[in-house]
Each structure stands twice: as C-alpha cells, then as structure tokens.
Amino acid sequence: MNIPEEVSRVPEELKKAGFEAYLVGGCVRDVLSGRKPKDWDVTTNAQPEKIERLFANTFYENDYGTVGIVNEDISDETLKVIEVTPYRIEGKYSDKRRPDTITFAKTLEDDLKRRDFTINAIALSIEKISGETHKFSIIDPHGGSIDLTKGIIRAVGKADERFKEDALRVLRAVRIATEMKFVLDKDTEAALIADGDLLGHISAERIRDEFVKILMSDMPADGLRLAHKLGILKYILPELEEGIGIEQNKAHAFDVWEHLLKTLQHSADKKWPLHIRLAAILHDISKPETRRKNPSTGEWTFYGHDVVGARKVRVILERLKFSHEIIDKVTRLVRWHMFFSDTETITLSAVRRLATNVGPENVWDLMNVRMCDRIGTGRPKESPYRLRKYQSMIEEALRSPLTxxxxxxxxxxxxxxxxxxxxxxxxxxxxxxxxxxxxxxxxxxxxxxxxxxxxxxxxxxxxxxxxxxxxxxxxxxxxxxxxxxxxxxxxxx
Known part of the structure; x- marks a missing residue:
C-alpha cells in the first residue's frame, strides 16, 4: 500500500506515546480500492489535548474532538492537514443533521459502528518495521472489505437508523455509488427510499456540496438518474424532472430530461470544470415552460427558453448557495447558448458582440457548452464545419489587431x-x-x-x-x- 510519509508518521507518533491509532474512513476505502484519497483521517483513543501535545503544528476548533495536524511546505493539498479524532459515540440526532451529544469512546469497535456505510467503517493499522517498510493490517467488523470487492454500498447496522441519524447520508449514498460506480444493497436502497424525505431537514449548502461531487464524478448522469429513481432528486434539482417526457423537435432525438443528462455526461467525458458541467445540465432547463406547438408546421418551439432559463438558473444556483462567480458565469453561458447562426452570413462584428455579451473570458466555455449540447441531441459529431467556422471567427475577432x-x-x-x-x-x-x-x-x-x-x-x-x-x-x-x-x-x- 502507498501511504505517504506525512500520513503514516501521525499514527506512528501516537503509538510511540502509548496510544492506539488507525487510518479510518474514506481514505482507507480509497487506498484499498486503488484510488487516491482526497483527505486523510486518523482515529485514536487519545484525547484532543494529548494529541496536540505530540505534534508541533496543530489546530482544534470544533466540538467533535478533531485535531488538525498541519504539514507545511507541501504542494499536495490532500496532505496539508491530517485530521485526528478520538474514538467517539454519538447521541440522538434530533435535527437529523448533527448529534445532540458526543461522548469519547474507549474502543475502536464503538467508533466504527457509528459510521455510515460498511466501506467507510474499515480501519487500517500501520506498523513500522524498519526504514520505509511497514506492516499493514485491516480491522473490519462490518464486512466493508467484502462489499468493497463486490462494489456494494451497504449501511452499517440498520440502514433506517443510519439515515435517521444524519439525513445527508441518503444523498451521500448516491454520491459514493456514483463516484465508485457501485450499486446499493437492497436493504439500504429500501431504507433510502423510505427516508428520502428527511433531506428536507438538510441545509442547502450540504446538499450543494454532495451535488457538486456528483457532477464532478466520471458518470454524473448516472448519479442523477439514480437520484430520480430513488425519489430524492426533488431535493437537489426538482426543475430537472420537469423535462421528463417533454418531446422536442426533429433536431433532437431525446426528450428534454434525457438531452440534458447526455449533455452533462459529455461535459464530464471531456473533463470540463464545474461551471461548464452546471451550464450543460441547466442550459435547457426552461424548455418545458416555453414549449409551444407551431400551428402551421406542427413542430414544437421553445422561443425565449435561453432568456427565461438564465433567470431560472440564477434562482436555482442562489437557492443552492453557489458563489457569486459561479452564478454569474453559468447564467451567462445559459443566456447565450443559442448564439449559433449561419456562418456564411454572420459578420465578425456580430461575433464581437457575442463575446462582449457573454464576456471574452467566457466565450470559449460557451463553445464547449455548445459542443456538449450538440452531442446531447444525439448527433455523432461535436464539432461540425459550422461550429469550427464559428470557432475560427471568434479567434479572428478576439485576436489583437495589427493597427x-x-x-x-x-x-x-x-x-x-x-x-x-x-x-x-x-x-x-x-x-x-x-x-x-x-x-x-x-x-x-x-x-x-x-x-x-x-x-x-x-x-x-x-x-x-x-x-x-x-x-x-x-x-x-x-x-x-x-x-x-x-x-x-x-x-x-
């Protein structure tokens, strides 16, 4: 196993001082599945004040006993802070968000049984043998390593109890399943469906954070489909479900719902950043309310869905507490995503006006959204001649003129x-x-x-x-x- 020295030194120092110490949680899950952990957590029977005495640079600013151990002068963000938390037992969750009381526990087993899913309830012991050689052993009382091998998300103990303790676990199950391409255990899925409405107790910020992780995964469309299937998408992005069954004109092979999901998925396949993925899933969000049938042709029209959609997107992103920067950027991309015109007749001055409207810093992102939009219609090419011609005209319009x-x-x-x-x-x-x-x-x-x-x-x-x-x-x-x-x-x- 590849455990960075900045991480392994923490449990080693705790053990030298006579305490127990283990890596635990998502970092163990990721290490065992060959993924790079996004953060590192250690659990121990040492109390916070004793943890602080063992390390030179620490901070302790919470009610959970977690001490942050700071590694300075390191470029890897995942290693800058290693969090160490004493074994703990949590009391009732009256607000479905956080425990009413926290009591430090005596054993590792007590700590592991309070965790959400079996794959997150695995502890890893590191024993230094000599030099850089270490011996690793797993403590896994809930069978998480087996579920990890089988690709299953299973709640620790009774799923209903875990979800009622912290309702965000309902959404977290979907997010982890999406990120890891796992499936839900049947009992866990049944409890999730039964307890889905508990998400109504969760703050917009916490829901946003899980939503962003789904969007930034490799298969975000699958994650949103799963959220819809389980009945919890209404707590994330209810407007998206309004596109289900909304047929479009002949240029589109799919209804609005499926089109938006396929557009989003292509943005993920291209590894585009968050604001482009948000624009991809939201660009046609107002097609349902702007759809009208042309009496002459019988074709559906969606006049003004870009303008109406931009206003709607701003409301959605504000509700989910996104930053002002993200809100402004995504709103602009949605507002101007219908820029496409006949490149045989459009002028460079018109292209310059588009760049001014969307912002010169956003114009290439707009082109990327357009490419994803095209694939989302069911067309085989993301960059046909007309789109490449438009890209050329944008570069011509934006370049520094020789004057x-x-x-x-x-x-x-x-x-x-x-x-x-x-x-x-x-x-x-x-x-x-x-x-x-x-x-x-x-x-x-x-x-x-x-x-x-x-x-x-x-x-x-x-x-x-x-x-x-x-x-x-x-x-x-x-x-x-x-x-x-x-x-x-x-x-x-």
Missing part, C-alpha cells in the same frame, strides 16, 4: 512633436512606425517613436507617402497570413 493603436504614440502626439497640421502625412508616419515596431517590438517606446517620427516628418511628401503605403500594404498582408493560419487550425475556409 496603429498598438503604438505608444498617436496622431495627436505626432502633430505636436513634428509641428504638423492634420493631413495625410500623419497617417503615413503612423504606418511607417507600425511597420518598424512589427519587425522589432522593442522599438515601441515613446522616446524612440518620437525621435523616428521627427526624422520621417522631414522627408519629402512623395518619399514619405511611398514609405507609409508600403508599410500599410505589408501590415495588411501580415494580417491576411494570420487569419489564414487561424482558419487552417480549424480546417475551414
């Missing part, structure tokens, strides 16, 4: 420095200066350009005109080359 505006001086400066009146000479001088700067960007300083402008202003007008027009033509040719390279990149004309 005299790049220079550190302008026409007004030249008139002042060279004592010239407005006229053609100013343009000739600017184009000549731009040509020099394009050849050598280091020349783009106010001092050099002022001196060079003075020299050019003293030339006869015919010679200055020749230099200026030649420079302008060279710049236009360079511009054309850049555009040609951009179009080659996307295989478009």
């Amino acid at each position: 005299v505006g790049m220079l550190k001086i302008n026409g007004t400066d030249i008139m002042s420095i060279c004592e010239l009146k407005p006229g053609r000479e100013i343009g000739y001088i600017l184009h000549a200066l731009l040509e020099e700067v394009l050849e050598n960007p280091e020349l783009n300083t106010k001092e050099y350009l002022e001196n060079r402008a003075n020299m050019l202003a003293k030339l006869p007008i015919d010679e200055l005109k020749k230099i200026g027009e030649k420079a302008k033509l060279a710049r236009e040719e360079e511009d054309e080359k850049i555009v040609e390279e951009i179009r080659k990149k996307y295989w478009v004309k």
